[in-house]
Amino acid sequence: MPSFLDFMERATTGPILSEGDFNLKILIPNVSKVVKEFDIRYDPQEPVPADDAFADRLFEAAVEFLVRTGVYCDATNRVIQLDRAEILEAVENLPEGGVFGEDRDRRLFRPRRTEDENPPWCHVGTGIVASSEEIAMAQVEGYGSVPQACSISIPAFNRVRGMPVIGGSPLEIYATVAAVQAGRKALWKCGRPGLPILNLISSATTAVGTIAGSFPAFGLRPSDGWLIDFLAEMKVNFETLNRLTFILGTGGNVGSTALPILGGYAGGAEGTALLMTAYYLLGILLFKGAYHLTGPIHFRYGCSTTRDCLWVFSVVGRATSRNTCYPDIGLGYAAAGPCTRMYFYEAAAVNLCCVVSGYGGVQTVHPAKAVIDDGVTPMEALFNVEMAYAATGMKAEQANTLVNRLLERYEERIEEAPRGKRYQECYDLETGKPSEEYTRLHDEVKEELTQMGVAFRF
Amino acid sequence: MLNFLDIYERALKGPIMSEQDFDLKVFIPRLREVVKAYGIKYDKETPVPSDDDAADNLFHAAVDFLSQVGVYCQDTNRIIQFTRDEILEAVKEAPGQCFAGEGKDADVFDMRKPDDHKAPWLHVGSGIVASSEEAMTNLVEAYGTIAQANSISISALDNIRGIPVMAGSPAELYAAIRGIRIGREALRRAGRPGLPIMNLISTAASAVTTIAASAPQFGLRPTDGWLVGTIAEMKIDFGSMNKIAYLLSWGANVGAETSPILGGYCGGPAGTAIASTAYILVGLLIHKGNYQLTFPVHFKYGCSTSRDVLWTVSASCQATSRNIPMPVIWLGYMAAGPNTRMYFYEAAAHLLCATTSGAPSVQTPHPAKAVMIDGITPMEARFGVEMATAASRLNREKANDIVIQLLEKYESQIETPPPASRYQDCYDVVTGKPGEDYVRLYDEVKEELIRMGIPL
Numbered sequence: 001m002p003s004f005l006d007f008m009e010r011a012t013t014g015p016i017l018s019e020g021d022f023n024l025k026i027l028i029p030n031v032s033k034v035v036k037e038f039d040i041r042y043d044p045q046e047p048v049p050a051d052d053a054f055a056d057r058l059f060e061a062a063v064e065f066l067v068r069t070g071v072y073c074d075a076t077n078r079v080i081q082l083d084r085a086e087i088l089e090a091v092e093n094l095p096e097g098g099v100f101g102e103d104r105d106r107r108l109f110r111p112r113r114t115e116d117e118n119p120p121w122c123h124v125g126t127g128i129v130a131s132s133e134e135i136a137m138a139q140v141e142g143y144g145s146v147p148q149a150c151s152i153s154i155p156a157f158n159r160v161r162g163m164p165v166i167g168g169s170p171l172e173i174y175a176t177v178a179a180v181q182a183g184r185k186a187l188w189k190c191g192r193p194g195l196p197i198l199n200l201i202s203s204a205t206t207a208v209g210t211i212a213g214s215f216p217a218f219g220l221r222p223s224d225g226w227l228i229d230f231l232a233e234m235k236v237n238f239e240t241l242n243r244l245t246f247i248l249g250t251g252g253n254v255g256s257t258a259l260p261i262l263g264g265y266a267g268g269a270e271g272t273a274l275l276m277t278a279y280y281l282l283g284i285l286l287f288k289g290a291y292h293l294t295g296p297i298h299f300r301y302g303c304s305t306t307r308d309c310l311w312v313f314s315v316v317g318r319a320t321s322r323n324t325c326y327p328d329i330g331l332g333y334a335a336a337g338p339c340t341r342m343y344f345y346e347a348a349a350v351n352l353c354c355v356v357s358g359y360g361g362v363q364t365v366h367p368a369k370a371v372i373d374d375g376v377t378p379m380e381a382l383f384n385v386e387m388a389y390a391a392t393g394m395k396a397e398q399a400n401t402l403v404n405r406l407l408e409r410y411e412e413r414i415e416e417a418p419r420g421k422r423y424q425e426c427y428d429l430e431t432g433k434p435s436e437e438y439t440r441l442h443d444e445v446k447e448e449l450t451q452m453g454v455a456f457r458f
Numbered sequence: 459m460l461n462f463l464d465i466y467e468r469a470l471k472g473p474i475m476s477e478q479d480f481d482l483k484v485f486i487p488r489l490r491e492v493v494k495a496y497g498i499k500y501d502k503e504t505p506v507p508s509d510d511d512a513a514d515n516l517f518h519a520a521v522d523f524l525s526q527v528g529v530y531c532q533d534t535n536r537i538i539q540f541t542r543d544e545i546l547e548a549v550k551e552a553p554g555q556c557f558a559g560e561g562k563d564a565d566v567f568d569m570r571k572p573d574d575h576k577a578p579w580l581h582v583g584s585g586i587v588a589s590s591e592e593a594m595t596n597l598v599e600a601y602g603t604i605a606q607a608n609s610i611s612i613s614a615l616d617n618i619r620g621i622p623v624m625a626g627s628p629a630e631l632y633a634a635i636r637g638i639r640i641g642r643e644a645l646r647r648a649g650r651p652g653l654p655i656m657n658l659i660s661t662a663a664s665a666v667t668t669i670a671a672s673a674p675q676f677g678l679r680p681t682d683g684w685l686v687g688t689i690a691e692m693k694i695d696f697g698s699m700n701k702i703a704y705l706l707s708w709g710a711n712v713g714a715e716t717s718p719i720l721g722g723y724c725g726g727p728a729g730t731a732i733a734s735t736a737y738i739l740v741g742l743l744i745h746k747g748n749y750q751l752t753f754p755v756h757f758k759y760g761c762s763t764s765r766d767v768l769w770t771v772s773a774s775c776q777a778t779s780r781n782i783p784m785p786v787i788w789l790g791y792m793a794a795g796p797n798t799r800m801y802f803y804e805a806a807a808h809l810l811c812a813t814t815s816g817a818p819s820v821q822t823p824h825p826a827k828a829v830m831i832d833g834i835t836p837m838e839a840r841f842g843v844e845m846a847t848a849a850s851r852l853n854r855e856k857a858n859d860i861v862i863q864l865l866e867k868y869e870s871q872i873e874t875p876p877p878a879s880r881y882q883d884c885y886d887v888v889t890g891k892p893g894e895d896y897v898r899l900y901d902e903v904k905e906e907l908i909r910m911g912i913p914l
Contacts, residue, residue: 005621005632008627012621012624124870169533169696170698170700171467174463211673214673215704215708245631245632246670249635249675360805430710
């Protein structure tokens with residue numbers, strides 16, 4: 001299998017062309033052709049399909065698409081080309097899962113199959129900006145207190161000593177170190193010091209911030225996980241590749257991250273599913289990833305809970321869990337924010353699609369499109385874990401029915417979803433406890449879902 | 459004392475202006491005014507002046523200049539300003555020493571005064587590009603074998619597995635890590651595993667690579683030294699500031715690196731001497747450096763051995779060693795390359811100027827303006843050590859006489875130095891031994907310098 005340095009060589013010697021030409025003459029035509037050739041079709045009535053033959057065809061289509069398209073390096077204006085044999089060899093040689101965390105919280109993150117009876121890896125929390133260290137620590141402590149949490153995401157800081165953090169500036173390094181240290185301290189406080197942080201480094205938008213914040217004395221360990229993104233679509237740059245070189249060099253866990261945009265270069269649901277599947281292959285082969293974080297984002301709505309996005313979640317999960325053993329985490333963005341009924345409906349839908357379709361892990365569905373500072377609380381984290389366990393072992397047909405019913409409850413309101421509340425508006429900062437109103441809402445929604453047929457285990 | 463976050467805040471909130479306005483409306487006119495106000499004058503007959511009052515006057519001029527001009531941040535287009543009191547407070551609080559190295563090679567790099575007979579801290583080697591790992595290994599091993607070496611510089615690599623190193627690319631990171639590993643391995647072979655590497659990171663042109671390759675997993679230690687540059691003249695950018703923020707966060711040795719250009723914005727030797735002195739203050743204030751590397755160079759000739767640059771080195775070295783407790787490595791760029799008689803004359807002149815003027819440290823003078831790939835050998839390193847040690851036994855007056863004699867021997871050839879040899883042209887790459895011709899030349903020059911009065 002080619003080494004990372006071999007790929008770097010391809011990034012400097014591959015076919016040269018402008019980014020515009022790559023998009024318009026290679027990427028978009030190849031998506032259309034492959035979708036047609038492999039007969040990839042979206043069925044809006046079936047957000048959780050159960051068709052294994054279709055799933056396998058989607059996987060084959062992704063391999064073919066990747067062989068035809070490659071990955072564009074926008075720092076060298078060259079295409080990194082890949083051949084079928086090396087893609088399949090990389091998939092074939094994947095280990096069955098990876099180990100994350102330390103001491104009592106060290107766990108094996110195993111891949112799952114469709115309708116698997118084993119609960120998924122619960123990745124808890126978000127990298128949504130926290131406006132203060134106090135709030136960040138309260139959130140992380142809340143995440144760590146969820147017993148089923150296998151790993152967490154820590155919030156990002158966007159100010160230091162009142163100064164705004166500019167990407168690539170020295171302040172980004174300060175913010176990065178402060179966020180990592182706050183995260184570790186909060187986990188220690190809740191008795192889970194070994195819990196792995198898998199969204200590194202949330203406060204760093206640049207490679208320099210990521211790499212500087214990874215100095216071991218600041219608190220990170222190779223058993224944590226660093227998210228390294230593809231650029232939409234099918235592109236990398238030196239920022240990406242430098243992070244990758246560094247993390248691979250230090251033996252850290254690389255989390256390949258792909259959030260393809262439905263309605264962008266990928267086109268509709270079919271093209272987005274194709275790309276989202278292809279990104280798995282790139283994560284395995286090019287990024288040498290230990291895990292994969294993924295989910296579609298709707299170009300217009302900025303969330304992942306539209307009917308077509310849910311279908312993409314489901315078909316990609318089925319295709320990849322049947323054909324690879326790459327540990328993956330499904331990440332959804334909800335349109336509605338914390339302390340709203342709609343958020344719970346959306347989160348439930350994402351969990352039903354992901355858990356049933358065979359994702360190895362699911363992350364707390366991000367409230368309010370992840371754009372509101374302090375816009376997440378441990379209640380969402382708890383609900384997602386409850387929902388993930390409830391969906392475990394469920395059949396696709398049942399999940400499909402439930403998701404359709406949930407969509408009926410929120411689909412029309414996606415464009416004008418309620419923003420919800422910030423942490424400090426529905427949690428007590430001193431005690432770290434939710435407000436009565438929020439607890440009541442959570443209990444009511446759970447009751448409602450139970451009546452719909454969701455069997456909560458706790 | 460101002461901490462680095464305070465400095466960054468000033469880079470965000472200081473007076474805003476274009477870079478050109480800073481150059482033309484602030485830096486140049488203020489420098490001219492200060493040269494005039496303090497009566498700083500270049501005397502071409504005295505490349506090594508011995509006037510302590512003049513040295514102190516130059517220091518005060520530099521303080522005044524820096525308090526009027528500040529340092530321009532290219533990324534925010536703002537000036538980081540300092541008051542005179544803040545500058546003097548930084549000087550007062552400066553520790554004047556740097557702990558470097560590990561084990562039996564751990565040592566304290568501290569201060570010297572003009573005419574001090576204590577030998578300077580001997581910083582050996584260069585970051586000149588090596589074309590192969592083999593050549594680099596031989597060079598570093600040889601540097602480590604010099605018993606008097608207190609710290610070393612390791613070569614830069616320009617390719618990794620034949621892939622050219624592009625600044626800011628992953629190939630640069632691979633090459634930087636490889637360079638460090640080769641350096642450490644070569645020092646182990648030389649029996650000096652604890653010797654500090656103080657030109658980090660020679661293979662990294664970009665901040666991202668410097669930061670990445672500094673992770674302890676790759677072999678570096680806080681007791682090595684990282685060079686963080688300023689931009690000519692009196693400018694800094696986020697790249698350097700990021701390196702500082704990172705290195706200070708885990709207690710690594712920060713070496714402020716400066717190279718004032720005679721004939722550029724600084725004007726002539728008087729202005730360059732003020733800037734050269736002010737840069738040492740910048741190293742204290744912005745970099746929070748615990749050592750500094752400086753190498754004034756001539757705009758036209760690209761070297762440090764013209765008569766006016768030698769005077770600049772002597773004058774600013776005296777001003778700083780008498781007044782600023784900052785361990786500075788004084789480095790010179792030579793016009794001539796390895797295996798030439800002229801190189802040795804130039805190197806001797808530069809080392810005489812710096813050492814007798816109180817340089818806390820001197821580095822192997824860099825041959826051929828440091829631009830020739832493989833253009834350095836252990837012979838220059840050895841000569842630098844012997845010459846600096848000998849120079850520490852002289853005073854400024856005696857050094858001045860000898861430097862004038864040396865200038866007579868090479869001054870007219872600065873623009874057209876003789877052809878030089880690369881490492882592989884004058885050394886056996888397999889055994890790491892110098893060719894007979896080079897050994898003969900070395901011995902002849904040494905004999906000649908002894909006759910001139912240098913106690914080699």
